[in-house]
Amino acid sequence: MPADVPGSRSERTEGAARPGGVASAPEGGPSQAVDSVLDALDPDRDRPANVIETHGLGLSFGSKPVLSSIDMQFGRGTITALIGPTGSGKSTFLRSLNRMNDKVVGFRHEGDATLDGRSIWDPGTDLLDLRRRVGMLFQRPNPFPMSIRDNVVAGVRAHRIAKGKQLDVVAEQRLRKVGLWDAVKDRLHDTPFRLSGGQQQLLCLARALAVGPDVLLLDEPTSSLDPISTEYIEAMLAELVPALTLIVVTHNLGQARRVSHRTMFFYDGQLVEQGPTEDLFERPTNLQTERYVMGRFG
């Protein structure tokens, strides 16, 4: 499925004529007019092609550097996989993008990370809104101790996006979106903890989607799930692009290969290699990358 949407949004933005550039386009004709109309309808047309960029981003806890000078661009509407052995810094990198590390004792960063061109550490950036726009899914499903329906709308309530009867609509919509509606529609007011692990993770996905994020950070989202749930979630991820941009940390190399457009390989706090997933797996330029993707070390 990812093959159908290779870097679609960013490619389109680059390839399609932008408004203003229409007149100087080499070939005219009706299709171009349609393109320009479609382009004008594109809500992302005035946004940078890359949702998130990091510029020389370095992270450390106390005196211990965890990552150094990462330069990376995440194209809008793409899926990027972060791979590397345990302790390579990929999770730390991921958790920095919605500033989940800020409260860790001794956390420091240098360089910068931007969301739509604006630093996420800018004093004018509203942390709560940043986290609404950059959602997160964790390794272990973590529903809240409230009913299934309240779980889905927990963030919607916090951000006052909807209220009253609208919440039921939002809940149904998001549960349908993740394909959980039929399984839970008769027990919306029950505890979520009797759902299977895979269903709980889908519930958490619905909860994250409900606040309308642009980016979703996924920290090994299937590593605690059975193969069937894993397959289902992978298919779900492919459906979320190009509306969303996904960044997935995974230990599962097959998963990185199946779902992602680009892959970043971390080793020992360095971004060793990154590129289109196909290239990185088939023609790695770095020896460490090659050994890792071949399964020589893990």
Next chain:
Amino acid sequence: MPRARRRAVFTVLFRAGTVLALLLVLSPAVWLLGGVVAKAVPHWQWNVLWTNLRGEDGGLLGPIVGTLVLMAGVLLIAGSVGVLAGIHLAELGRPGRHGGPGGTWLRMASDVLAGFPSIVLGYVGYVALVVGLHWEFSLLPALLVLSVMVVPYIAKATETALRQVPVSYREGAEALGMSMGHSMRKVVLKSAAPGIVTGLLIGLAIAGGETAPLLFTAGFSSTVWTGSLVHSQGFGYLTYLVYQFWSYPVKHANYLSYDAGLILVVMVLLLLVAARVIVARTQRHSEYRGR
């Protein structure tokens, strides 16, 4: 002795030990409950609940109202102060250094306070409030002293309960962009509710069951509480009668003593039931229900 046999003997001894401990806890509780019921029920008359006390005659309306007002007041004052202090200790400041600014001092002060003999606190209340501020024997000094007594328990219970809330709930709330206040109200406190309710329950039971500090601050009077916080020249509460009328050379006074004991026991039982209901309501979606 072969190892398997040694283990079997050990298991039997250990089981016997736990059963013995259980009996040691249960028997005084059953004995007390049975004793109070056996002494109070034979001469029980419902009208003690709504009749005024006249000397050693009449009913227990005044003391019942007094004890209920004390409990409500302590719930209000010590409950809010204690829960807020617990939240401060568990949630504020940088992680790894719980309690933020002054946390260490707050915790130490709270522990010292919890170790104070209640009669000393009562005397301090007498000197500072009843005499020092000319409040006389009345509700407010009694409430303040009782509250000072139970705040450490409530704060400790709240802190402990909050620290046991799974990190994954907090992280989930944080990652959704919930403000700290929102995640506190909607996610964290709910999950910590059983521990906090237990703390409040201990506080209320102490408020209902204390005598010593009240002798110094509430004094005693057989009239029903007038609604004034200070200058009320004393008011009634049940524990005083249990203590005072038990050895009185008047039969009706002895009866009232046992009645007061029974009413206190029933109040505490009702509190326990209420606490169970509240806990069940907040935990109906809990991850740990039924374990």
